[in-house]
Amino acid sequence: MKICKTVKEVRNTLQNSRSKGQSIGFVPTMGALHQGHLKLVEASKENCDLTVTSIFVNPTQFNNADDLSNYPKTIDEDSEKLMTTGCDILFLPDVKEMYLSKPQLRIGFDGIAEQLEGSFRPGHFDGVGLVVSKLFNIIQPDQAFFGQKDLQQFFIVKALVDHLNYSIQLRMVPTVRESNGLAMSSRNMRLSEKERKEAGLIYKALGIGQKSLLNSSDIQAVKKEVKELFDTSERLGLEYFEIISTDDFKPTESLFNKEKIALCIAVNIGQVRLIDNLMLIS
Ligand code: AMP
Numbered sequence: 001m002k003i004c005k006t007v008k009e010v011r012n013t014l015q016n017s018r019s020k021g022q023s024i025g026f027v028p029t030m031g032a033l034h035q036g037h038l039k040l041v042e043a044s045k046e047n048c049d050l051t052v053t054s055i056f057v058n059p060t061q062f063n064n065a066d067d068l069s070n071y072p073k074t075i076d077e078d079s080e081k082l083m084t085t086g087c088d089i090l091f092l093p094d095v096k097e098m099y100l101s102k103p104q105l106r107i108g109f110d111g112i113a114e115q116l117e118g119s120f121r122p123g124h125f126d127g128v129g130l131v132v133s134k135l136f137n138i139i140q141p142d143q144a145f146f147g148q149k150d151l152q153q154f155f156i157v158k159a160l161v162d163h164l165n166y167s168i169q170l171r172m173v174p175t176v177r178e179s180n181g182l183a184m185s186s187r188n189m190r191l192s193e194k195e196r197k198e199a200g201l202i203y204k205a206l207g208i209g210q211k212s213l214l215n216s217s218d219i220q221a222v223k224k225e226v227k228e229l230f231d232t233s234e235r236l237g238l239e240y241f242e243i244i245s246t247d248d249f250k251p252t253e254s255l256f257n258k259e260k261i262a263l264c265i266a267v268n269i270g271q272v273r274l275i276d277n278l279m280l281i282s
Contacts, residue, residue, distance in 0.1 A: 026141035061127030
């Protein structure tokens with residue numbers, strides 16, 4: 001696996017492959033890699049000739065300075081895992097390489113970026129949009145792979161691709177989970193053993209909500225039922241649980257378009273914030 005730390009280096013390397021007609025798959029990450037990330041790399045390997053993974057902890061998408069400084073960094077383990085998975089190129093820029101100086105450009109989203117994650121993390125999706133569009137311009141992949149775990153992010157990137165006319169095929173990869181159902185996340189590293197166990201309630205609650213909704217179609221009753229599951233938990237604080245349509249990520253009042261309905265949740269455990277989701281029909 002080749003490690004490129006500069007834009008120039010990765011561009012030159014890819015130019016070579018492109019001239020041979022090889023298709024390029026791209027997996028953007030913030031590192032602290034786990035099986036979820038590696039699943040994206042595997043998907044890219046299955047679908048493209050060459051796989052590029054980026055590791056960049058993007059400061060512009062953090063609205064909380066502590067969250068940014070506490071974000072785990074495990075670069076040696078990460079490159080080992082990528083190598084074993086068969087990633088071809090690791091793009092590993094530093095902040096100066098990506099932003100030159102202070103960012104002088106912003107991308108602003110309306111609509112879905114104001115809902116759920118956007119409303120609890122102001123500016124988050126603008127930061128995601130900026131870094132993803134920069135990475136797309138640098139790598140110019142044929143396909144890019146994102147996890148369903150960050151469902152709203154996937155639709156933000158889809159809006160970016162549609163509205164800025166990127167010629168990139170987006171692929172969504174299903175969420176990889178621990179044995180108790182907890183969605184794998186780099187932030188799980190900051191949980192104690194006990195917290196990790198209790199966090200299994202997040203996926204359990206989504207499953208209960210999904211089943212009740214399919215049985216009763218009573219949106220308000222299901223929201224109440226799921227919220228009550230967290231009332232008795234000492235460690236888990238429910239930030240939101242919403243039943244939305246992926247058209248606009250607003251709480252939905254009807255289940256008319258069942259295949260677009262998703263159950264989305266955010267939970268705080270101590271200083272760690274976790275998100276998860278389940279499509280109604282999954
Ligand atoms: P991150 O490093 O958290 O920015 O995530 C990089 C990519 O990995 C994003 O597309 C995430 O949605 C995806 N991802 C993170 N966790 C998982 C998971 N448990 N299963 C599948 N994909 C994931």
